[in-house]
Amino acid sequence: MVGVHADAYPANGVEMLDSLGVDLPSYQDGDNTFAGTLGLPGVVPITVLAVDGEQVAVFAQTFRSVEELEQKVAEGLIGQGA
Known part of the structure; x- marks a missing residue:
């Protein structure tokens, strides 16, 4: 499982996971290419x-x-x- 951050500010998702102590690889999808192609909701x-x-x-x-x-x-x- 990986995280995909669509937030315009890439550090927000990483900071949230760090603050929760969640060890989850994550990637930035700033232009919504990944989420848009798969039809993912704005927030999971x-x-x-x-x-x-x-x-x-x-x-x-x-x-x-x-x-x-x-x-x-x-x-x-x-x-x-x-």
């Missing part, structure tokens, strides 16, 4: 699951319900043996 939310301050899962998707989010969190915890 990133949900970071952390246990005791340690990142255990990252979900780059929109959740349509609380139940869908709860299911992903449970899967992330199971994947960590929790």
Whole structure:
């Protein structure tokens, strides 16, 4: 998984990931070539699951319900043996 930043200010996405402690390679798509070609939404939310301050899962998707989010969190915890 990689991040694609479409923000006009390239440092914004990198700073956000750094502040969250997310180790995710990312690329700048300043002219919207990548996102536009694939028809990606303007913003893809990133949900970071952390246990005791340690990142255990990252979900780059929109959740349509609380139940869908709860299911992903449970899967992330199971994947960590929790």
